[in-house]
Amino acid sequence: GFPAAWAPGRPAGDPIPALVPQSTLQLAKPRFLAQPVLELMTRCDEACAQQEDALAPQDFQEYLSYETVYANGTRTLTTVELSLQESGLERRWQRRRVRRKRQIYGIDGRFSISGNHFLMDYPFSATVKISTGCTGVLVSERHVLTAAHCIHDGKDYVKGAKKIKVGFLTPVQSAGNGTERLAMRWARVQRTLVPKGWIRGPNSVSMDYDYALLELRRPHQRSPMKLTVAPAAEEMAGKRIHFSGFDSDRPGELVYRFCGVEGETVHLIYQHCDARPGASGSGVYGKVWDPVQHKWERKVIGVFSGHQWLEVAGEQHHYNVAVRLTALKFAQICYWIKGDYKNCQNE
Numbered sequence: 001g002f003p004a005a006w007a008p009g010r011p012a013g014d015p016i017p018a019l020v021p022q023s024t025l026q027l028a029k030p031r032f033l034a035q036p037v038l039e040l041m042t043r044c045d046e047a048c049a050q051q052e053d054a055l056a057p058q059d060f061q062e063y064l065s066y067e068t069v070y071a072n073g074t075r076t077l078t079t080v081e082l083s084l085q086e087s088g089l090e091r092r093w094q095r096r097r098v099r100r101k102r103q104i105y106g107i108d109g110r111f112s113i114s115g116n117h118f119l120m121d122y123p124f125s126a127t128v129k130i131s132t133g134c135t136g137v138l139v140s141e142r143h144v145l146t147a148a149h150c151i152h153d154g155k156d157y158v159k160g161a162k163k164i165k166v167g168f169l170t171p172v173q174s175a176g177n178g179t180e181r182l183a184m185r186w187a188r189v190q191r192t193l194v195p196k197g198w199i200r201g202p203n204s205v206s207m208d209y210d211y212a213l214l215e216l217r218r219p220h221q222r223s224p225m226k227l228t229v230a231p232a233a234e235e236m237a238g239k240r241i242h243f244s245g246f247d248s249d250r251p252g253e254l255v256y257r258f259c260g261v262e263g264e265t266v267h268l269i270y271q272h273c274d275a276r277p278g279a280s281g282s283g284v285y286g287k288v289w290d291p292v293q294h295k296w297e298r299k300v301i302g303v304f305s306g307h308q309w310l311e312v313a314g315e316q317h318h319y320n321v322a323v324r325l326t327a328l329k330f331a332q333i334c335y336w337i338k339g340d341y342k343n344c345q346n347e
């Protein structure tokens with residue numbers, strides 16, 4: 001199991017930081033030459049897992065600046081500034097011991113969702129396919145959250161990112177006999193946003209910022225899932241995460257799974273949910289208590305990234321990893337969706 005965890009600790013009710021855009025620079029058009037690597041694998045040790053401790057606010061500003069690529073190939077870089085009401089926010093991680101049973105890893109715990117009825121039901125219906133081979137989740141009527149590595153390899157945009165599309169499983173009438181089947185209907189993307197924290201060159205592949213947002217050309221009628229700042233695992237029902245995706249070993253099927261969180265850092269959620277490459281970019285959700293509505297609600301708290309070998313106390317552990325939506329990342333994505341950071345501070 002996870003030998004030690006660094007509790008991310010965001011006390012409930014902390015304000016969301018304001019991420020204020022500063023300037024937008026025109027960049028050269030991307031070359032779109034990168035080969036997509038859908039199965040992301042990284043290595044990390046304790047120093048790497050805790051490096052965030054050493055970061056200064058200007059580092060966050062650097063990582064939360066972002067690139068935008070439009071359908072016509074135009075690329076811009078937008079710099080941001082944080083308004084630092086941050087005292088309670090990304091506080092130093094508290095170290096604590098966790099006791100956990102070893103997970104059996106290798107039994108396939110995934111369920112293919114069958115029956116149009118279920119597939120068209122929330123939350124499965126919010127799962128979308130990304131034309132570069134990944135999965136994404138609809139998080140507003142016009143926005144899809146996915147993994148950055150599905151679009152950009154850290155140096156350049158992948159080939160398929162130029163004409164990227166988002167696929168929605170949609171019921172269609174079969175010609176002739178009137179039965180209904182599901183077909184993928186592709187929607188066009190007008191804007192792709194990737195944080196600078198991901199675009200850091202080849203020497204430091206870090207999963208911390210492995211997320212991207214796609215803006216559809218037209219709104220989609222389907223119900224989106226809500227995003228929220230990832231709470232500590234203890235605050236989610238059953239301490240579990242869930243996600244559904246288009247795993248590449250089960251073509252044409254939507255695959256759902258859930259599992260317990262085994263450990264987490266500020267940026268990453270470590271778990272052993274079974275997943276194959278096509279599931280990259282899936283919206284990872286938990287059931288989060290909503291004190292206003294007085295019920296558990298499913299909310300997206302992260303993005304499925306890939307695998308990591310984590311070295312702790314000289315031992316290598318293999319995990320599947322999801323990127324956590326920290327308060328800062330949430331503020332950034334919310335700004336991308338709403339276009340006004342002032343609307344993002346009361347989530």
Ligand SMILES: *[C@@H]1O[C@H](CO)[C@@H](O)[C@H](O)[C@H]1NC(C)=O
Nearest residue numbers: 070071072073074075190191
């Ligand atoms: C490309 O699209 C963007 C956004 O719609 C627009 O601002 C820009 O002027 C366009 N560039 C060209 C060269 O057409």
Ligand SMILES: *[C@@H]1O[C@H](CO)[C@@H](O)[C@H](O)[C@H]1NC(C)=O
Nearest residue numbers: 173174175176177178179181
């Ligand atoms: C209806 O037609 C589709 C192809 O058009 C076929 O795949 C399906 O099996 C048919 N269903 C029935 C009940 O005949």
